[in-house]
Amino acid sequence: MSGERVFAECRPLLFTIAYEILGSAADAEDVVQDSYLRWHGVPGEAVGHPRAYLVRTVTRQALNQLRAARRRREEYVGPWLPEPVRTEPDVSEDLVLAESVSMAMLLVLETLSPDERAVFVLREVFAYSHREIAGLVGRPEPAVRQIAHRARERVRARRRRFEPDPGTAREVVGRFLRAAGTGDIAGLMSLLAPGVVHVSDGGGQVAAARRPVRGRERVARFIAGVARRNLPGTRSEFTTHNALPAVLTHRGDRLDHVLLFEIADGLIHGMYAVRNPHKLGTATVPRRLVRTRNEADETWKP
Incomplete structure (x- = not known):
């Protein structure tokens, strides 16, 4: 198997790892691209286990990116969302x-x-052993444990669990959009859980609430007001x-925002509105996320 094909097969896994570490698709793509360039520059005979090499490269590059991003996020205007x-x-x-990959977990x-x-990501999501993680992050195994x-x-x-409910999601979201569009406060409240939270991320670039909005009535009135002005x-x-x-x-032709819903038992428990235009550049691009390992290591021939 050629080096190009090995990288192509590993790419969904590499992107998923980088995205879960970084919470940024743009930064994850940068990390994957940088890893490709490094991979392209390494002689095939020097890499005994391609996937392990690529995962290690992506993990360490993502860690470097995350450390730099943490400093930038301290100065972020308003709530930061992935x-x-x-x-x-x-x-x-x-x-x-x-x-x-849910907003709540990220x-x-x-x-x-x-x-x-x-x-945590490598262990709990991708099921790497402590010994493998030690090699990936460059830390002793006891420290990794x-x-x-x-x-x-x-x-x-801190985690909040929401079981996926695809059967009712479209119906609930449809009713939500109709109620928001008509300013139906009672209709909105009937769809919201008592402890519902709405978080907006404008990044100081566009108008957005500077603090999370909490509670059924406050969120309903906030949504109705936003819809009246912006829909x-x-x-x-x-x-x-x-x-x-x-x-x-x-x-028009511009994506204004992405609104994500946490729905359980037919009620909306959380909403995440991403309006920062810097986070919308690839929001319409379908992503293949995986956490399983492929067999590229065993079939690759330099």
Whole structure:
């Protein structure tokens, strides 16, 4: 198998790892591209296990990117949300993968240190052993075990679980859009859980709430107000982003925002509105996310 084909087969896994570590599709693509250039410059006979080499390269590059990004995010205007990625509906069939790329989980991962985040993702999502992770991140195995335990406990204390509910998602979102479009506060409230949270990310580039909006009535009134000002002249498209039901709202040929929904038991528990135009450049591009390993190592011949 050629080196080009090996990289092509590994690319979905490499992107998924980089995205889960970084929470940014653009940065993940940069990391994958940089890894390709490094791979292209290494003689084939020097790489005994291509996938392991590529995963190690991507992991370390993503860690470097994350450390730099953390400093930038400290100065971010308003709430920071991960860059949304368009996923296929069948991603929800893999519950581990679906939860790991959900907005709620990616925000929990933001509370971890870079090393904790990388170790947690590699261990809990991709099922690498502690010994393998030690080689990937360049840390001793005993240290990796401690980091993994600490990260797992921190995530367990903060995680919010929402079982995918594709059967009712489109119906609930459709009713939500109709109620928002007509300013029906009561109709909106009937679709919202009591503890619903709405988070907007404008990054200081466009108008967005500077703090999360919480509670059924406050969120309903906020949504109705936003819809009254912004929906005229727009068109909406139902999609799946980050393994969640979502709506793309276009104004002319421009994507205005992506709104993702956490839905359980027929009610909306969370909404994430990504409006920062810097995070929308590839939001319409379908992404193939995987967490399984392929057999490229065993079939590759330099």
